[in-house]
Amino acid sequence: MTFKEITDLIKMVNKFNLSEFKVKEGDFEMTIRSEIYSKVKSGDMTGMQPVISVPSPVAPLPVESKVSETPLETPPSPDEKADTSYVEIKSPMVGTFYRSSAPDKPAYIKVGDTIAATDVVCIIEAMKLFNEIEAEISGKIVKILVDDASPVEYEQPLFLVDPNG
Amino acid sequence: MGIGSFRIQLDKLTSTNEFAIKLLKKVALPDGTIIDTQHQTRGKGQLNARWIAEPHNNITSSIIIYPHFLPLDKIYYLNKAICVGVAWCIEEFVGRRVFIKWPNDVYVQNTKIAGLLIQNSIMGRSLQHSILGIGININQSTFPKSFSACSLKTILKENISRYEVMEKLLNYLQKVYNELCLHSFQQIDRWYHERLLGLNSDLLFQQLDTQKQFNGKIIMVDKLGKIHINVDGIVKIYVSKEIEFFL
Numbered sequence: 299m300t301f302k303e304i305t306d307l308i309k310m311v312n313k314f315n316l317s318e319f320k321v322k323e324g325d326f327e328m329t330i331r332s333e334i335y336s337k338v339k340s341g342d343m344t345g346m347q348p349v350i351s352v353p354s355p356v357a358p359l360p361v362e363s364k365v366s367e368t369p370l371e372t373p374p375s376p377d378e379k380a381d382t383s384y385v386e387i388k389s390p391m392v393g394t395f396y397r398s399s400a401p402d403k404p405a406y407i408k409v410g411d412t413i414a415a416t417d418v419v420c421i422i423e424a425m426k427l428f429n430e431i432e433a434e435i436s437g438k439i440v441k442i443l444v445d446d447a448s449p450v451e452y453e454q455p456l457f458l459v460d461p462n463g
Numbered sequence: 464m465g466i467g468s469f470r471i472q473l474d475k476l477t478s479t480n481e482f483a484i485k486l487l488k489k490v491a492l493p494d495g496t497i498i499d500t501q502h503q504t505r506g507k508g509q510l511n512a513r514w515i516a517e518p519h520n521n522i523t524s525s526i527i528i529y530p531h532f533l534p535l536d537k538i539y540y541l542n543k544a545i546c547v548g549v550a551w552c553i554e555e556f557v558g559r560r561v562f563i564k565w566p567n568d569v570y571v572q573n574t575k576i577a578g579l580l581i582q583n584s585i586m587g588r589s590l591q592h593s594i595l596g597i598g599i600n601i602n603q604s605t606f607p608k609s610f611s612a613c614s615l616k617t618i619l620k621e622n623i624s625r626y627e628v629m630e631k632l633l634n635y636l637q638k639v640y641n642e643l644c645l646h647s648f649q650q651i652d653r654w655y656h657e658r659l660l661g662l663n664s665d666l667l668f669q670q671l672d673t674q675k676q677f678n679g680k681i682i683m684v685d686k687l688g689k690i691h692i693n694v695d696g697i698v699k700i701y702v703s704k705e706i707e708f709f710l
Contacts, residue, residue: 305489308471312491326474333468333493390535390585392687394704416586423701425688426566426579427542430484432586 299326385435386443386455393424395450397442405446410440412463419457422450431456438463466495466526466631466640475518476500479525480582480596487584487592492527497633499524501625503598510651519615520602522629526595526636532644533590539688542567542581545595548639549577552632553599556615556623562660565684566703569599570660572670573710574613576600598631601625648686656683660710667709668692681708 299321308330321327342396350416353400397405397420406418413419418430419439441458444450469492476482479498486492500519516523530541546563553561553569553576562570569577577648580596600614602622615623642650654661660680679694688708692699 301485301489305486308486308490308492312493323641328474329470329472331472333465335470371570390588397495422585425542427581427583427688428539428575429538429585431581432584432591434587451536 299323299328304328348387355454384440384458385461387419387431387433387435387457387459389422389450389454389456390431390454391422391424391429392452393422393429393450395444395446395448395456396421397446399430407439407457409439409442413437413439413459433457433459435459435461437461465633466528466637467497467629467652469493469496470499471496472499474500474503475502477503477505478596479503479523480580480594483525483527483594484582487527487594494527494529495637496527497524498527499629516598516600518624520600520604520616522597522599522601522625522632524597524629527592527596528595528640529592530590530643532646533671535585535588535590537646537686538583539646539686540643540651541583541593541595541659542579542688543684544639544643544651545579545581545597545636547651547658548636549579549597549599549632550658551635551639552628553577553615555631555635556628557618563655563658564660565681565690566688571613571618574611575613576613576618595636597632599628601628635685659684661708669707669709671705671707 307319307321307328310316311330311332315332315334316330317332317338319330321329382454397407399406399421406420407413412435413433415433419433420431422429422431437459439457440460440463443455443457450456471486473482476498479500483498486498493616502525503516503523533541545571546567549565549569550561553571557571561576564570564575564623567579567581568575577597577599582594582596584591584593600612602616602625603614604616606612613626639651639654659681663680663682665678665680667676668679677694679692679699682693682698684690685700689700689702692701692706
C-alpha cells in the first residue's frame with residue numbers, strides 16, 4: 299500500500315465518519331478507528347451504529363489541524379512597491395540549531411531555495427524537545443546565518459529571506 | 464476530542480514519529496490521534512540513538528496534539544507532563560512509585576522502562592502541533608547487554624496485556640494533558656519532582672565535553688528543562704547535552 303493510499307483512507311474515514319476501517323493486503327495491515335468506535339464500544343451511543351453514516355456537513359476536525367492542509371505552495375504576497383530589503387527568520391527559543399532532521403538527512407533548505415510560509419526551515423533542539431521551525435514568511439533564502447549544530451539565542455536571526463525572491 | 468480517540472494502527476512501521484510527521488503534511492488528523500504499531504523497525508531515540516523494541520512486546524506509539532494554548536516559554540512542560548503521565552501508567556502496574564530520569568526517561572529500579580521523544584512544530588510564536596513519541600517496554604524479556612533496561616514483565620514476572628497498558632496510558636495522558644490545558648504548571652512540577660530520579664541524593668556527575676567528574680546533588684529541573692545541581696554549596700545549571708550522571 300502506498301503512502302498516498304494510506305492518507306486517502308484516513309481522509310475517507312474522517313469524511314464518512316466511519317467508526318472502524320481495517321485493511322489487509324499481503325503482509326500489510328492497518329486499522330483506523332475514530333472517536334465513534336470508542337463511543338460505540340463504551341456504549342455511549344444507543345444501538346448499533348452503521349459502519350457508514352451520512353457524511354456530516356462539518357468535518358469533525360479541529361480547526362487548528364487544517365493548518366497542515368494548507369497547500370505548501372502559498373503564493374508569495376505581491377508587493378505593490380518593489381521592496382529590496384531582506385527579512386530575517388528568528389529563533390523563537392534558546393536551543394541548538396540543526397539544518398536537517400537527522401545527521402544523515404539532507405538539509406531542509408539551502409541558499410537560493412524558494413520557501414513557503416509553512417515550510418520547515420530548521421530544527422531547534424531545546425532539552426530534548428525537537429522543534430521544527432516553520433518559515434512564517436515566503437521568499438527566497440539569501441543567507442544562512444548560523445552554522446549547523448551551534449547554539450542559538452532567543453530572537454537570534456537564523457536566515458535572511460528575500461520576500462520578493 | 465480525547466487522546467487516543469482516533470487511532471491509526473499499522474502492523475509494521477519504521478518510526479511512528481516519522482510517520483506522524485509525514486502524515487501531518489498530507490492530511491488533517493484529529494487532536495489526540497494515536498499512531499500505533501506493534502513492530503517499530505527503526506525507532507527514533509534522541510538524535511542518533513535508536514529505540515530498540517522487540518515486535519509485539521512493547522508500546523511504540525506517537526500521539527498528535529495541538530497545544531496552541533501553551534506559550535513557548537512553557538513548552539518544556541509538555542515534556543514534564545508527558546513524563547508524569549507515563550510514570551502514572553507504569554506505577555499502576557508495578558504498584559509503587561517509579562522515577563523520571565532527566566531529561567526524558569522513566570526508570571524502575573535504576574533501569575529504563577520507558578522513554579519519550581517529543582517533536583514540535585513551531586511557526587512564529589506559536590506551537591502548531593506536537594508529536595509525542597512514547598516507548599514502553601511491556602513483555603520484552605531480554606535486552607542488549609549495553610542497555611540498562613527492564614520491562615513490566617521482567618519486574619512482575621508475568622505477561623501483561625499490551626492492550627490494557629495502552630488503555631491506561633491513554634487515560635493517564637488525558638488526565639495530565641487536561642492539567643496542562645489548565646496551565647497547572649505548579650502541580651505538574653510537583654508531580655514531576657516527586658519522581659525525579661536522584662533528587663537530593665549524592666551523585667557522581669560527568670561533564671560531557673571535558674569528561675571532568677564531580678559530586679553533587681540534584682536540586683530541581685527548571686521551567687526550561689535545565690538541571691540545577693548543588694556542588695559544594697554552589698548551584699550549577701546545566702542543559703542535557705552538557706552533563707550525565709551515574710546512579
